Amino acid sequence: MxxxxxxxxxxxxxxxxxxxxxxxxxxxxxxxxxxxxxxxxxxxxxxxxxxxxxxxxxxxxxxxxxxxxxxxxxxxxxxxxxxxxxxxxxxxxRMKHDVAELPAKHEINDCKNIEISTLQRTLYKQVSNDYRSLSEQGHKGVMLKALHDMRMICAHPFQEKATIKDSPKAEWLINTLETIKQKNEKVIIFTEFRAIQVFLKRLLLERFGLNVTTVNGDSNTNSRVGLTRQGIIDKFQETNGFNVIILSTVAVGFGVNIQKANHVIHYTRSWNPAKEDQATDRAYRIGQDKEVFVYYPSIAADDFETFEIKLDKLLSSKRSLADDMLKPNVELTQELIQSIY
Known part of the structure; x- marks a missing residue:
């Protein structure tokens, strides 16, 4: 077996x-x-x-x-x-470098310091103040809710009158995709949040005319019902030139091959660096013939450490242990969550 x-x-x-x-x-x-x-x-x-x-x-x-x-x-x-x-x-x-000759993989670091917008700063401060008020009143679960809200604010401020200038990460994404489009290359965007998936799908349709496929937990795994996830991905790969696909880190973080894409953007981060690396390896695997570029866009502020900056530091420290299978690349504990806040 x-x-x-x-x-x-x-x-x-x-x-x-x-x-x-x-x-x-x-x-x-x-x-x-x-x-x-x-x-x-x-x-x-x-x-x-x-x-x-x-x-x-x-x-x-x-x-x-x-x-x-x-x-x-x-x-x-x-x-x-x-x-x-x-x-x-x-x-x-066997590590990948032991058994396969693959092109280089590059982590792009200049996207880890995207300046927070005025609207994001206002919303972020509001969440922080609400957390302090509710925690002092003894409400349970307020820390996790506050962290989730901060995470979503960094990804995109969902406000009725918000513009692209209010969402610097989305603006960074558009500029980055414009550069990749000129190279005629393909992109995977990872995020597990349905609201962000829907937002990005609409944004890419408006800016690039792309009817982007999203593969998440709702996508078929039974070929008798429709295309399998790999079938959907194969269709994406067969399209010539520039293209983008949006995947859930949770639902499609392993078990599929997307070697035609050589740009991997983790638009929101996983709690676990091992799962993030698994997701990246959908593109960086045997059969890849181009250099692979990995992006972790992060919202930053000059006067405080945002959720995304703190999470990036924690994930980086845990990733350094990844080659030792007996030193667990653990998900964040309550203590680590508190340190993020």
Missing amino acids: ICDEAQKIKVPTAMVTKAAKAQKADFKIACTGTPVENSLVDLWCLFDFIQENLMGSLSEFNKEYRRPIEKKDDEDNAIIDELRQLIEPQVLR
Whole structure:
């Protein structure tokens, strides 16, 4: 039994995990580019599928390995080495640069300092003041709502009279796409938010005359109902010249190939850098014959750190650990969320 995209069986209590483990097979292989996405429980779950009880029960694994390693105690290197030796006979790990000759990949950094607009600043301050007022009154969940609102304000201020000048990230996008259009190249825009997807689709129709395809959780996966997601993407790739497709990081972050695109724009950021890198790898994979350019446009202010700047710093620090599968590229904890605010 071979499982591709095996990180989907990382949650011990999930139905897909239980279904995979219920299959009777003499030999099992789990293929994944991100064996540890959130915590070392992901690793335990994969190995419990491959060879049950290799790492003991989940409670035993948590006590002996996960907690000491994730707490980053001084002595955790010895525990990490012990865990490496335990799984080494079962692991064949190859990085992309080990097995494929690909063109260069470039991260464009000059888009990480897009100046906040006056309207965005006003809305941002209002959200901050509302958060302080509601939190002092003991309202629950106000921090997550405030962060979501700040995130959306940075992406685009949804106000009735807002113009493109009030949305500097959208203005940056138009200018960037104009440059890419002159090169006759293709673009993937990633955002998981439906409101942003709809806004961008309308914007690109108005500015470029493109009836852009959006692929998200609503898109068909059953070919009997209509084009599959890969079918929709293949149609996008077969179109000659400049074109843009909008994808959900969550719904289409893995499992599809879009090598005809060589510009990847993360219009809004994922909480998890591993998922972001998976999304980028829809274009940066075997079969890509052009240099790939990756953009993380971020709204910034001179007098304070915006949500997007703080999130970028946190994701960058976590991404530096990405090559070590035993040092989890974790999603943001409550403490990290508080540090963003």
